[in-house]
Amino acid sequence: VSRGAKLAAQLLAFGRRQALEPKVVNVTRFVRAMDDMLRRAIGEGIEVETIVGGGLWNTFIDPAQVENALLNLAINARDAMEGQGKLTIELGNAHLDDDYAKAHDDITPGQYVMLAVSDTGSGMPPEVIDKVFEPFFSTKSEGKGSGLGLSMVYGFVKQSGGHVKIYSEVGEGTTIKLYLPRAMQSEDVEVATVIGPIVGGSETVLVVEDDTEVRNTVVEMLSDLGYRVLKAVDAASGLSVIESGILIDVLFTDVVMPGTLKSPELARKARERLPDIAVLFTSGYTENSIVHGGKLDAGIELLSKPYSREALARKFNHVLANQRQRKENRAAMGNVGSSVATIAERVTRRTILLVEDDDLIRMSSAEMLQASGFAVIDAASAEEAITAISTLPIDVLITDVNLPGMSGPDLARTARAQRPQLGIVFASGDLTAVATDVPAVQLPKPYRPTHLIASVERALAIAEAATTSD
Structure with missing residues (x-):
């Protein structure tokens, strides 16, 4: 099953039909982090050199696909060198001008981040170079490869708006250059995912x-x-x-x-x-x-x-948690005034930024907070929230973990970088996906109004204690 899933993913990548999860990243970090894995994959007989140009630009790509692409290129280079030789990975900024674009198909002139992988292997003649990105074409012996590695790399780069160029000479080696479009935004902060047990349900x-x-x-x-x-x-x-x-x-x-x-x-x-x-x-x-x-x-x-079965289980946990939260909010709205009146008396006018992509959950939760005396700014995505954080005085950020685009933990890290004393509450049906290095209050879905308000108060208390200690 896993092999079939991988095969399907590679075919979708070549056809530029996979649903990418792009982020603004600096590729340097991924290349450095993959150093040990690459050395294990290609063996001790191959020397690895990494060259990173100064002031490398950011690019808007799917980080997982970049890692897969680099690993595929490294393994192909290893096979071409038969386990002995030198692998060079180079990162740099590049400008593809109008003349270059006219000489090649599907290229937009502009600024790119270049990732190049070079080997000292056997090289390829022109007739092989012309076919090397075709699905199922392989220079390896039967049973040694699917012929999808380079086609997957090609499809991913093209779907990302980039360009692939290959240089090769028989007896000298091969260089494959990936040109990834430059992103002008600052880099999204990656948060490690905590993997918990797979949990099902009875629905x-x-x-x-x-x-x-x-x-x-x-x-x-x-x-x-x-x-x-x-x-x-x-x-x-x-x-x-x-x-x-x-x-x-x-x-x-x-x-x-x-x-x-x-x-x-x-x-x-x-x-x-x-x-x-x-x-x-x-x-x-x-x-x-x-x-x-x-x-x-x-x-x-x-x-x-x-x-995978795990991905299916986690997605079901997420959508069912949101479903339960919508039911809980509807049931609670009629009793909001009486259930939170005492809490409202204790609240000074604090501002809450509520980030939730489910419209009903966002609106009803905002009403609960407002009924408790808080000022509420709501956003449907992390990108909307970042604008609010940059321009408004926010005391507590309440965010779902699974958001379209930038995730909740990514948003929290970005928000903390701008406002170190910001209180943070993660609200989700899948709290196993929250990194432990992000200090925050965890609010499991579905939650009641009293649970929501109590979580905000805990986040405020944590933030105030941190301010006092400073």
């Missing part, structure tokens, strides 16, 4: 998937995780199940489906009949009705294919 899930093998596999994985699973072969039959009156907690549907009824319309009709239903889409393609320009439409939950 009822409707799986809508037209591929029989995929459907059977998903049903088996969800059943093993404890869920009660219903299944449908297309959107129309999925709607029939929903209209039957069976209580369904989660609609898990492929985006690209046969028939006249499409998945987004199925989701809309499902929410009309079952307002509390959680909807999770899945797709292996970025060019569909819920992903545009490689980014998700607002308010959409997507699990990209191929996915």
Whole structure:
């Protein structure tokens, strides 16, 4: 299964159809961090030299794909050198001018970050160079490679708006240069993920998937995780199940489906009949009705294919936690005045920045905070929140962990860099994804108004204690 998932991911990368998770990064950090792994992968017989130019620019790319690309290039270089030789990794700033762009296809003139990998191997003749980025083409003997490594690198770079150039001479070696577009923004701060145990549930899930093998596999994985699973072969039959009156907690549907009824319309009709239903889409393609320009439409939950059992479990935990939070907020809104009146008397006018991509959770939680005497600024994404942090006096940041674009922990690190005494609350159904090096109050979803206010007060107390100690 894992090999098949890797194969599918590589094919999607070549076709420029994988859903990337780009961030503003400085590639130097990734190359340095991969040094030990690269040396283990290529063996002791190969000397590794890394050359980093001064003042390297940032670039907007998917960090995981950069690491995969560098590892693929290093392994190809190792095989070309048959375990003996020198591997040179070079990073530098580059400007591709109009003349260069005219001489090559699909290139926009401008500033790029160049990542080059050179080897002292056997090199390649021109007829091989012309085919080296084609899927399943390989210079290795049968059984020694899938022929997808370089095609994956090519597809990822092109999807990221970059350019790939290869130089090779028989008997001398090969250099492959990746040109990644320069980003003018400051670097996003990476936060290490804490991996916890895989946890399932007991809710009822409707799986809508037209591929029989995929459907059977998903049903088996969800059943093993404890869920009660219903299944449908297309959107129309999925709607029939929903209209039957069976209580369904989660609609898990492929985006690209046969028939006249499409998945987004199925989701809309499902929410009309079952307002509390959680909807999770899945797709292996970025060019569909819920992903545009490689980014998700607002308010959409997507699990990209191929996915592991662990990824499936964690995504379900996330969407179900949000579903429970929406129910909790609706039930609590009628009692907000009485339940928090005493708390409101103790609150001086503090400003809370609430970051949550689920509209209902964000609005109802903001009302709870306002009823307790807090001033509330709300944002649907980390990018919106950063603007508020830069311009407004914020006392406490409350953020979901799983946000579109920059994650909640990334946002917290960025916010702390600007406001060291800022109180932080992480609100999520998957708190295992929060790095322990980010001092914060953890608020599990679903939460009640009193839990929300208590978490804010704890965050304020922590921030005030830190100020006093300074």
